[in-house]
Amino acid sequence: MNEKIRELLAKLGNLPTPVETLADDADLYTAGLSSFASVQLMLGIEDAFDVEFPDHLLNRKSFQSIAAIENTVQQILAARKVA
Amino acid sequence: MNVAAQVQLESLDVRAARVAEVARQHADAVDAEGRFPAEAVAAMKAERLLGIQVPVSEGGEGASFSDIAELCSVISQACASSSMIFAMHHIKLSSLVEHGFQSPWHMAFMARVAREQLLLGSATTEGGIGGNLRNSICAIEIDGDRCRLEKDATVISYGAQSDAILITSRAGKDAAPSDQVMTVFLKDQYTLERTHVWDTLGMRGTCSDGFLFRGEAPAEQVFPQPFAEIAAQSMLAASHLLWSGVWYGIAADAVAKAQAFVRAAARKSPGQTPPGAVRLAEISAQLQMVKSNVIAGLKTYEEARHDGEKLSSMAFAVAMNNVKICSSEMILPIINGAMLVCGIMGYKNKTPFSLGRNLRDAHSAQLMISNDRIYGNTSSMLLVHKQDTSLLG
Numbered sequence: 102m103n104e105k106i107r108e109l110l111a112k113l114g115n116l117p118t119p120v121e122t123l124a125d126d127a128d129l130y131t132a133g134l135s136s137f138a139s140v141q142l143m144l145g146i147e148d149a150f151d152v153e154f155p156d157h158l159l160n161r162k163s164f165q166s167i168a169a170i171e172n173t174v175q176q177i178l179a180a181r182k183v184a
Numbered sequence: 185m186n187v188a189a190q191v192q193l194e195s196l197d198v199r200a201a202r203v204a205e206v207a208r209q210h211a212d213a214v215d216a217e218g219r220f221p222a223e224a225v226a227a228m229k230a231e232r233l234l235g236i237q238v239p240v241s242e243g244g245e246g247a248s249f250s251d252i253a254e255l256c257s258v259i260s261q262a263c264a265s266s267s268m269i270f271a272m273h274h275i276k277l278s279s280l281v282e283h284g285f286q287s288p289w290h291m292a293f294m295a296r297v298a299r300e301q302l303l304l305g306s307a308t309t310e311g312g313i314g315g316n317l318r319n320s321i322c323a324i325e326i327d328g329d330r331c332r333l334e335k336d337a338t339v340i341s342y343g344a345q346s347d348a349i350l351i352t353s354r355a356g357k358d359a360a361p362s363d364q365v366m367t368v369f370l371k372d373q374y375t376l377e378r379t380h381v382w383d384t385l386g387m388r389g390t391c392s393d394g395f396l397f398r399g400e401a402p403a404e405q406v407f408p409q410p411f412a413e414i415a416a417q418s419m420l421a422a423s424h425l426l427w428s429g430v431w432y433g434i435a436a437d438a439v440a441k442a443q444a445f446v447r448a449a450a451r452k453s454p455g456q457t458p459p460g461a462v463r464l465a466e467i468s469a470q471l472q473m474v475k476s477n478v479i480a481g482l483k484t485y486e487e488a489r490h491d492g493e494k495l496s497s498m499a500f501a502v503a504m505n506n507v508k509i510c511s512s513e514m515i516l517p518i519i520n521g522a523m524l525v526c527g528i529m530g531y532k533n534k535t536p537f538s539l540g541r542n543l544r545d546a547h548s549a550q551l552m553i554s555n556d557r558i559y560g561n562t563s564s565m566l567l568v569h570k571q572d573t574s575l576l577g
C-alpha cells in the first residue's frame with residue numbers, strides 16, 4: 102500500500118520535491134501539497150483502493166503524511182470488514 | 185471606576201449604535217474624498233470595541249463571532265467602509281485569540297490590543313499571487329532571534345493607519361509556496377512604501393493602498409503554527425462570516441430605504457398599494473435569505489469552534505465558502521431591487537433614499553477573494569466531499 106500511495110503522490114501531488122526523498126512521516130503540506138492536489142490525490146486513492154472517504158476523514162490530518170494516508174485507508178478497509 | 189471599565193458596562197449594541205451614528209455623519213465625506221473614517225474608528229476605540237473579542241482573562245470581553253458580526257451589520261448600515269475596517273481588524277484579532285495561546289508573545293500582544301485599542305491590519309494579498317492567500321512568493325528570513333520580511337503587498341486596507349500588520353509569507357527561503365507562516369509586525373518595526381493608490385468604485389474609506397512592506401522584528405512574533413492551520417481553523421471562517429455581516433448591513437440599509445419610500449407613498453394615497461410594494465416584498469424575502477445564511481454560518485462556526493477536527497474538515501470549508509458566495513452575490517439583486525423601488529430618488533445622491541454608495545460598496549463583495557476562485561476551490565472539494573442533504577444537520 103505504501104508503494105502505491107507513493108506512486109499516486111508522485112503522479113498527482115504536484116510536489117516540488119521528489120517523493121523518494123520524503124520520509125513516511127514527512128509533512129506533505131510543508132512539502133508543498135496544495136489543497137487542489139490533495140483532492141486529486143484523494144480521488145486517485147479512492148480509485149486505486151476502491152474506497153470512499155467518509156466525511157469525517159476528509160480533513161488535513163488524514164492526508165498530513167504518507168503514513169497518515171496509509172492509516173486512513175487502513176481504517177476504512179477495516180471498517181468495511183466489520184460491516 | 186475608570187472610563188474604559190465604565191463604557192464596558194453598557195451593552196455592545198448600545199456602544200455600536202453610537203459608533204454607527206458617528207460613522208453616518210461622515211460617511212458621505214469619507215466616500216467622496218476616499219479618506220480614512222478617522223472619526224468612526226476613534227469612536228470604536230472610545231467605545232472599547234477593538235478589544236471585545238479578546239478573552240476576559242486577557243482584558244477583553246470575550247465577544248463571539250456572532251456578537252461581532254451583529255456589530256458589523258449595525259455599523260455597516262451607516263458606513264460600510266467603517267464597518268469593513270472593524271471586520272478586518274477583528275478577523276486579524278481572531279488569529280491571535282484562536283491561535284495565540286501557544287505563545288507568550290502573542291498572548292501578551294492580544295492583551296495589549298485590548299488595553300491600548302490597537303488597530304490591526306492585514307497583508308495576505310501579494311503581487312503575482314492576487315487573492316490566492318494560501319500561496320506566497322515572499323519568504324521570511326529568520327536570523328537567530330530576529331526575523332526580516334519584504335513583501336510586495338498590493339492591497340493593505342488602512343495600512344497607513346494600522347498600529348500593527350499581520351502578514352503572510354513562506355516559512356523560509358527554501359519553503360514551498362504553500363508552506364506559509366504569519367507574523368505580527370508592530371508599526372515601529374516596518375516601513376511602507378506606497379505603490380498603488382486606492383481610488384475605487386466603492387469601499388473607498390478602507391484606503392486599501394498597495395505598499396512595499398519592509399519589516400524587521402524579534403523572531404518570536406512569528407506565529408508558531410503553520411498559516412495553513414490558522415487559515416483553515418479560524419481565518420477563513422472569520423473572514424467569510426464577518427464580511428457577510430458587513431454585506432448584510434449594506435443590503436439591509438437598502439431595504440430599509442426602499443421600505444421608507446413605499447410607506448411614504450402609501451401614506452400619501454391611502455387605499456392604494458404603491459407601485460413599489462410588491463418589489464419591496466420580493467427584496468424582503470431575498471434579504472431574509474442572506475440573513476438566514478449568515479446566521480446558519482455563524483451557528484456552524486460556534487458549534488465547531490473548539491473541535492479542531494471539525495474546523496479542518498471539508499464540510500466546514502464548503503459551508504463557509506458557501507456563506508461568502510451567497511451573501512456576496514445576493515446583496516446585489518437586493519440593492520438593485522431597492523433602486524427600482526425608489527426610482528430616481530434612489531439613483532440621485534444626497535436624498536434620504538440614495539442608494540449609490542450601497543450599490544458601489546456592495547460590488548466589492550464578489551471580488552474580495554474572487555468568487556470565481558472560491559467556486560474553483562469548492563468545486564474541487566465537492567469531487568470528494570459529499571454534501572450533507574439533511575435539513576437540520
Ligand SMILES: Cc1cc2nc3c(=O)[nH]c(=O)nc-3n(C[C@H](O)[C@H](O)[C@H](O)COP(=O)(O)OP(=O)(O)OC[C@H]3O[C@@H](n4cnc5c(N)ncnc54)[C@H](O)[C@@H]3O)c2cc1C
Nearest residue numbers: 306307308309314315339340341387551553554556557560
Ligand atoms: C475592500 C477590500 C479590502 C481589501 N483589503 C485587503 C487587505 O487589507 N489585505 C489584503 O491582503 N488584501 C485585501 N484585499 C484584497 C482581497 O483580499 C483579494 O486578495 C483581492 O480582492 C483579489 O485581487 P485580484 O482580484 O486582483 O486577484 P485574483 O485573486 O488573482 O483574481 C483576479 C481574477 O482572476 C480570476 N481568477 C484568479 N484565480 C482564479 C481561480 N483559481 N479560479 C477562477 N478564477 C480565478 C478571477 O476572475 C478574478 O477576478 C481587499 C479587497 C477589497 C475589495
